[in-house]
Amino acid sequence: MSTTLEQRLDAFRRLDEAKLTFARRDWFPGTSGNLSIKLSDDPLHFAVTASGKDKTKLSPEDYLVVDGDSKPVEPTSLKPSAETMIHAVVYRIIPKAQACFHVHTVWNNLISELYFSQRAFSIQGQELIKGLGIWEENARITVPIVENFADIPTLASAIDKVITPEIPGVLIRNHGIYAWGDSDFAAKRHLEAFEFLFEYHARWLQLRQAAVVTP
Numbered sequence: 523m524s525t526t527l528e529q530r531l532d533a534f535r536r537l538d539e540a541k542l543t544f545a546r547r548d549w550f551p552g553t554s555g556n557l558s559i560k561l562s563d564d565p566l567h568f569a570v571t572a573s574g575k576d577k578t579k580l581s582p583e584d585y586l587v588v589d590g591d592s593k594p595v596e597p598t599s600l601k602p603s604a605e606t607m608i609h610a611v612v613y614r615i616i617p618k619a620q621a622c623f624h625v626h627t628v629w630n631n632l633i634s635e636l637y638f639s640q641r642a643f644s645i646q647g648q649e650l651i652k653g654l655g656i657w658e659e660n661a662r663i664t665v666p667i668v669e670n671f672a673d674i675p676t677l678a679s680a681i682d683k684v685i686t687p688e689i690p691g692v693l694i695r696n697h698g699i700y701a702w703g704d705s706d707f708a709a710k711r712h713l714e715a716f717e718f719l720f721e722y723h724a725r726w727l728q729l730r731q732a733a734v735v736t737p
């Protein structure tokens with residue numbers, strides 16, 4: 523293993539912190555979601571959540587370390603997240619990414635379905651766009667949306683084709699979002715900014731529909 527025990531335990535502790543923060547927001551319904559923190563680039567090794575766990579709880583069996591092929595780097599009875607390959611794609615395509623967080627929320631699912639026909643969700647002129655590290659005046663962001671292929675290699679390959687360093691996230695139709703950053707702090711900030719923008723936009727559409735506001 524190319525990382526020290528201390529580095530691995532530090533990544534597990536930081537994953538615990540992110541996990542409990544998101545769990546308090548009910549962002550892991552029905553054991554959904556997965557989280558990772560990169561440990562090394564060459565070879566690619568990262569700590570990732572074990573599959574099927576209740577992510578609102580902490581246990582000594584929550585994380586394991588995998589390589590770029592999503593294989594555990596040392597013998598373990600734990601199974602890596604079923605979606606580990608998506609984390610590996612993010613780390614390969616966005617070398618600056620140091621952490622990658624995936625959650626299923628009602629708002630990200632609604633937006634992913636509403637805008638799937640356009641394969642992207644765009645929004646402009648919202649202060650929280652700065653939370654994505656984009657500070658230009660009246661910025662517009664466009665978040666790609668991919669089909670929710672049940673076959674994970676197919677899903678990972680669809681994600682591989684649409685993610686870019688400019689936008690730190692991708693929506694999967696009626697499934698959830700992956701967001702990343704150059705630290706776990708940045709990945710969390712990006713995830714929170716995306717979720718704010720999704721909820722704002724969906725609520726805006728609802729209010730407009732109800733004619734409470736005129737566009």
Ligand SMILES: CSCCC(=O)C(=O)COP(=O)(O)O
Binds near residue numbers: 552554571573605624
């Ligand atoms: C019950 S949610 C279905 C699988 C999923 O989308 C997910 O995020 C959790 O899978 P994991 O293997 O990481 O527990």
Ligand SMILES: [Zn+2]
Binds near residue numbers: 554556697698
């Ligand atoms: Zn998922």
